[in-house]
Amino acid sequence: MVDVSFKVKKKIEELIGIGEIDTAKKLLQEYYKIGKDDFEYYSYSGVIKLIENDFESAMYDFKTGLLYNDLDFDLNYNLAFAYENIGEYSKAHWHYKRCTNLRSMGKTEVELVNKINDLEKNNIIQYHNYNKKIVFFVKHGMDSFLGEVVDNISKEYNVLKIIVNDYSQIDLGMSWADICWFEWCDELMIYGSNLGVAKDKTIICRLHSYEAFTEYVYKVKWSVVDKVIFISESIRDYVIESVKEIDKGITSVIPNGINLDKWTYSKRKQGFNIAYVGYINYKKGPMLLLHAFKAIYDTDNRFMLYIAGKFQDDRDVLYFEQMIKEFGLENNIIFEGWQDNLDDWLENKNYIICTSILESQNMSVMQAMAKGIKPLIHNFVGAKYIYNNDIIWNSIYEIIEMLNSEYDSESYREFINKGYSLDKQIFKIKELIISSKKSCNLLQMPLVTVGIANYNYGRFLKDCIDSILNQEYSNYEIIIVDDCSTDNSQKIIRDYVMSYTNIKSIIHKDNMGTAVFAFQEIINSAKGEYFILLSSDDYLANSTVICDLINNFILNPDVDYIYGNLNLVDEDRNINTIWKYSDYDGYMVIKHTFENFGSGLLPMTVGIHKTDYYRKNNKTWYHDSNNIVSSDVLNTLVNIRDGWNFKHVDITVINYRKHHNNTTLNFKERLKSIVSVTEFIINNFILGKNRLLLEDIQSQDDLLFYIINHYYEMLLYYYNNNWSPFGQTNNKNAVLHSEYFIPIIRMIDWYISKLIKPDSYKDKIADMVQELEQIKGEINDK
Secondary structure, eight states: OHHHHHHHHHHHHHHHHTTOHHHHHHHHHHHHHHHTTOHHHHHHHHHHHHHTTOHHHHHHHHHHHHHHOTTOHHHHHHHHHHHHHTTOHHHHHHHHHHHTTSOOSSOOHHHHHHHHHHHHHHSOOOOSSTTSEEEEEEETTOOTTTHHHHHHHTTTSEEEEEEESSTHHHHHHHHHOSEEEESSSSHHHHHHHTSGGGGGSEEEEEEOSGGGGSSHHHHSOGGGOOEEEESOHHHHHHHHHHOTTSOGGGEEEOOOOBOGGGSOOOOOOOOSEEEEESOBSGGGOHHHHHHHHHHHHHHOTTOEEEEESOBSOHHHHHHHHHHHHHHTOTTTEEEOOOOSOHHHHGGGOSEEEEOOSBOSOOHHHHHHHHTTOEEEEEOOBTHHHHSOGGGEESSHHHHHHHHTSOOOHHHHHHHHHHHSBHHHHHHHHHHHHHHTOSSOOOSOOOOEEEEEEESSOHHHHHHHHHHHHTOSOOOEEEEEEEOOOSSSHHHHHHHHHHHOTTEEEEEOSSOOSSTHHHHHHHHHHOOSSEEEEEETTOEESSTTHHHHHHHHHHHOTTOSEEEEEEEEEOTTOOEEEEEOOOOOOHHHHHHHHHHTTTOOSSOSSSEEEEHHHHHHTTOOOOOOTTOSSOHHHHHHHHHHHTTOOEEEEEEEEEEEEOOTTOGGGOHHHHHHHHHHHHHHHIIIIISSTTOOSOTTOOOHHHHHHHHHHHHHHHHHHHHTTOOOGGGOOOOOOGGGGGGGGHHHHHHHHHHHHTOSSGGGGHHHHHHHHHHHHHHHHHHHHO
């Protein structure tokens, strides 16, 4: 048998080589009977389709072949060639690169390298995590709702759609894929969910409508299913009530989307042409359709009913033939069968009618609405979950009224645009795929730089580095900047750098005294599209942090920074408090920071930054030599001033370790730093051209006195030991360190000197001066 197969394949190869394509195709068809599981069958079939310029079919064959042998050079090379010819250069690049690791008798390494270099020279190469694989399973003729979903997901995933003819294809596809999508909750879903491999895959099932009323839903092994997509809310409610094994938490309602670009819109008006599109069967209410149209006809015999579809039951055919004659509608009901171009067919229609008893959505109605055609929708089960009441009718009397009511093409189109567009469907599906991961199955996996600033935190450093190495997200680099540590930090760093190719270090010869320079070096050296900044005494909260943050960046591409929450932990990693942030806008951050005497609202090191924001604005970490403690607060304000976009997500990002050496607890440096922060706010948002705060104060002196009073209240706040970082009581005796307050006192004196008419505030200032003199006296005594 092996001998026969070899000879047949050899002959096919020869025929292709001499251009005898028709003969090769016939022989290949014969070989399929014994070689349908042979990867070379798909290789030859794909090559023939390449010769015929049928690139889509060729790619399907090559992908199918790779299910059987994903290390075959010819399959990878020819798939790359096909991708290159249709302009999918990143995918072509990926498969050419893969070929460099595979042996071949035909292609030299030089040829491959030239191919790869040409692609890199002339195109932007982005893999979008193409190594992640998703398979779509569907029966023949049942993929009408799937095409545009596959087209869109395949832009970012390595996708294969399998039209299942026998169950062995499911075994093969599931063993290949990371994510398995079953388009219907049918026999394929039952079979796939009961395979042993299902528990290790991400399983997604889409349940449309008819399946809800079959035995299928009771035979699926729901415990291995990660997500169930329902098309309508009413179907979900029914299934959840009926099938107790389905946890509502894994369900989502994502209607089918309408590609608005495919439906020609025009502003229409009342007329006499009514369209019906779809099968004619018991679910579609055929009797109601006839009787409703008869009532319409009786109001005006110019009305016409055009039917694009076909009967599924001869009994309905007989009934229609009889009743059309009885009603005298032979000239007013026109059967036109299935339409290849429904957009054209609908062009001269004024209405579309639906008489169904139950629908998940009714795509043809929505397609007509996208064209601006008025729908006439019978109140089927679930209709009011989907459509507005003014286009739903209960009785035949009401449909007559509806024909004479307002006609508003724009609102019909806008209804689809707002709630049922293809873009919205794809967005929700991508979001669902991301959230359904059993591992970090992202649509994109861009490089992330994780930067660590370290000084003498050797006892904490391994926790920090290991929290990154343990991430499910795999595409990252680590940059560790050590500020001339004198403990064992540098030895720990060297050991990690020697062991991991994606870790590099920057060691300072002299101590810089602040993490600011480390952060600058990390930002300037980062190769990642995104970067995370960590202090080495902190560490990532769990193994999905980077994956979760990138998920949210993919879904929010216009954002420059995404931040989450933190846990406050002790030196032994015990969680003491969960510190939750919220979504803020720039004004809230500035106002809160000012009113709370320099305490920031928005964390700069509890999230992930977009590198491009810094590159395109020629920015790095902003440095003020008087601000060692609160450089993160200061950088938040600088970025807000410069048009920074930021967003909160409710996930825990870091474990912030409280210990006696925390920079935050350095009281002396803190007071200098809050003056730095406050002065930035005053100069940029109060006295500057971008004034956001104190806009109700018009007089320059009134504004200056407000600032003087603000600094005075700040002084008393800290002087009286009211400051308690992270809820921790500040036990420092401020009087013993009253020289710490000199920066605040100087600012009060300076702003007093700037008053144009100081006598106007003489009494108020006198009280302040008395307190200031007391504090100054204590300082002088020391």
